[in-house]
Amino acid sequence: MANAVDHSKGLPSHPEKATLEAKNKFLGFWFFLGGETVLFATFFGTFLGLRSGVADGPTSQDVFALPLAFIMTMLLLTSSLTSVLAMFAMKKNNFRGLMIWMWITVLLGLGFLGLEIYEFYEYVHHYGLGFTTSAFASSFYTLVGLHGAHVVFGLSWIITLLIRYRNSGITLTNAPKFYVASLYWHFIDVVWVFIFTVVYLLGVVGG
C-alpha cells in the first residue's frame, strides 16, 4: 500500500521491493521472464533446426557481416550498463541520475534498433533474403525479429515511464516500475548475446 507510507521520512534502502505489491510485481516478473526464456528457446530451436534449409536462397555465409552485428552488440551491452547505473542512482534516492541514465539507455536502444532496421533492409534489397525465401530466412527473421519487437516494446515501456514520472521523484509506487523495466531490458540484452553467438557467429562459420 504505497500511499500509506510517509515520504517525508525518506525512502527505504530498497524502494523497488518495499511493499507487498512491489514484491509481488518483482516475483511475478521473474516468473514472466522464465516463460519468455522458454519462448525464445523454442524459436532458437526452430532456427537451429532450419538454418541449413536454404532452398535456393542465400545462405547465412552469403549475408551475415560480423562488424555490423558487433556494433549492435556493443550498443546493447552498453545500454544494459547504463540501466544498471540508473538503478544505482535510484537506490541512492538520486532521481536526476535515474532519469539521465534511463534516457541514455533509451538512446542506445534506439541506435540498436536503427541498425537492425538497416540490416534487415540490406538483406532484403541487396541479397534477396526475404521472409518467404526459405525456411532459413523465415526462422531467422522470426527469431531476430521477435527480439527486435521486444526492444521496441521495452523502449516504449521505458519512455512511457520516463514521461509519466518526469517530475514525481522516486516513490514506492514508481520505484518497482522502473526496476522491473530495467530487468526486462537486461533480459533483452542476454537474449541478444545468445543471438550473436548462435545466429551470427555460427552463421559466419557455417556448417
Place this chain on the structure above:
Amino acid sequence: MSTTTKSKSVLWDWLTTVDHKKIGVMYLIAGTLFFVKAGVMALFMRIQLMYPEMNFLSGQTFNEFITMHGTIMLFLAATPLLFAFMNFIVPLQIGARDVAFPFVNALGFWIFFFGGFLLSLSWFFGGGPDAGWTAYVPLSSRDYAGLGLDFYVLGLQVSGIGTLVSAINFLVTIVNMRAPGMTMMRLPLFVWTTFISSTLILFAFTPLAAGLALLMLDRLFEAQYFITDMGGNVVLWQHIFWIFGHPEVYILVLPAFGIISEVIPAFSRKRLFGYTAMVFATMLIAFLGFMVWAHHMFTVGMGPIANSIFAIATMTIAVPTGIKVFNWLFTMWGGKITFNTAMLFASSFVPTFVLGGVTGVMLAMAPVDHLYHDTYFVVAHFHYIIVGGIVLALFAGVFYWYPKMFGHKLNEGLGKLFFWVFFIGFHLTFFVQHLLGLMGMPRRVYTFLGDQGLDTFNFISTIGTFFMSAAIIILVINVIYSAFKGERVGADPWDARTLEWATAHPLPEYNFAQTPQVRSLDPLFYEKIHGDGKMKPAEPLQDIHMPNGSILPFIMSVGLFISGFGFIMFNMENPILPPIVVAVGGLAITFICMIVRSVKEDHGYHIPVEEIKAKEVN
C-alpha cells in the same frame, strides 16, 4: 482512496469484478458451457459410429467434430474448470485476501473467454478446424486446411495468453500471499498441485505459443517453416507441439490429484497419508512429464536410441504416480469413511485412473506401440486418464466445494444417481474401446465396415455415451433443484480440515476479517483438537484494503479478440475491411488499455472496521 458505495448494476459488477471468488464462478460457468458443447460433439460422433457405414455425419463434419471436441475439452473445458477451483479455493486455503494480481486475474479470465469465443466462431465462417487437435502439418498447412484452422491457431493463441497470465498469478500468490505460519510444507495438497501445475503452464504454454505463431506465419504470411520444398521440416511441429502437449496432461491431472487429496482425507476422517511423499511425487511427475514428449512420436522414425530413452523415461512416471495411489489407499485404510457423492467420485477415481495408467505403461513400450499406434486403444487410454482421472476429480470437487461456493449443498440422492449413471456410462463407453483398438479399429476414421467383429463393441460404446449424457442432465437438474431446495449450510458443513472452511458465512469479499495464524498442517482441524475450534488471528481487526474493479481487462480482451479476427481475415476471400486495419486496430485497443492501466494510479479502497464487524456476527 475512498470507501466506494456499490450502486452499479449486476452485469456491470460481474464485467468489472477483480474478486477471485467471482472470477472462479465465471470460470465454472464458461468451462461448463464449453464442456457441454464438446460433449454434444462427442455424442454425435458416437452416434455416427453406432452402426457400420452410418450416414449421420459426413466425413468432413466428423473431422471437424473430432478436432473441436479434443481442442475444446482440453483448452476450454478441463483447464477453466480446474482454474475455477484454483481461483476460488487457493487464496482461501492459504489464508489470503485475494490473489497477488486481482486485475491480471480478471484479465486472464476474459482473454481465455474471448479466445474460446474466437475459436467457436469458425462454424460461421466455412466450418471448424479439421486437422485433429494436434494440427499436424502438412494436414494443417495452407495447402490442405481451410479457414477453420486459422480460427484454431488464433483462438488458441489468444486463450493461451489468458492461461499463462493466470499461471503466473497463482505462482506469485502461493509464494508471497500465504498467511503467517503457512509454510510451504504445510500447504494443502491442492495448493501444491496448483503451484506445480502453474509452473508447468509457464514452461509448456510458451512453446505452444511459439508453435502456434509459426503455424500462423506459415498459413497467413507464407513463411516456410513446415514447407519441405523450401527447406522446412514437418517433424519440427510435432516436437514443439508435444513439448507442450505432454506436460499439458500433467497440467490437468495434477490439480485433479490435488482435489482427490483434499476430498479423501476429509471423508475418511484421517490426515493425508504420506504428505511429504505426496509433495515430492508431484514434483517428480511434473519433472518427468517434461522429459517424455517424444513418446508421442515413436512411429515417426526417430531411431531406436531416442525411442528407448523416451520409453524408459515414460515408464518411470509410474513410480511417483504409484506412490500417490498407495497414499490415497492408506489414507482410506482404517478411516471412518463417509460415502457421499464427493467421496464416491474420489474413491472411484483411484482404480479408474490406475487402469488408465496401466495402459499408459503398455503404450510406452516403443516396439509394441507400432501395433497400438492410431488405434482405439490409444483413445481408450487417454480417455481413462482424462475422463476417468480429471473429470471424476472435477465432479468430486464440485460436490465437495459447492457449499463453500454457493452456500448450499447439492442434493445427495440425485448426486448418487448421477454418480452411478455416469460411472457405468463411462466404463461402458471406453472399456470396450481397448478391445476395439486391439482388434485394429483405427482412430479418427468416421466409419467402419460391417461384419468385421467391430459392430457389437461400437454399439456398446455408443450406449455408454447415452448414459453419460443422461448423467449430465441429472447433474443439471440437481443444480437447479438444489438452488431452490438444497440444504442451507454453515461455513463448515463437512467438519473439514483446511482453512477455506474457517471463513465467515456467507463468504465476505475480503475472505478473512483477520489473517489467520497457522499452527499446523490441516490448520482448522488442529484448532478443533488443540484450540477452541476457531483460527487464531495473526493481526488486529483493522480496515481492509481492497482493489477497485475495472472494465479494462474486458476491453483488453476484446482488443485481442478483434486483432485475432483481423489476422484470420488475411485468409478470407472478400474481407469487409482491410485485414491489417482490424489486426492492428485490435492490438492498439489492448495496448492503449495497458498504457492507461500503467499510467493511472489506482490505490483501491478500504472497508472500515464497523462494516467488517457487522458481517462477522454470524
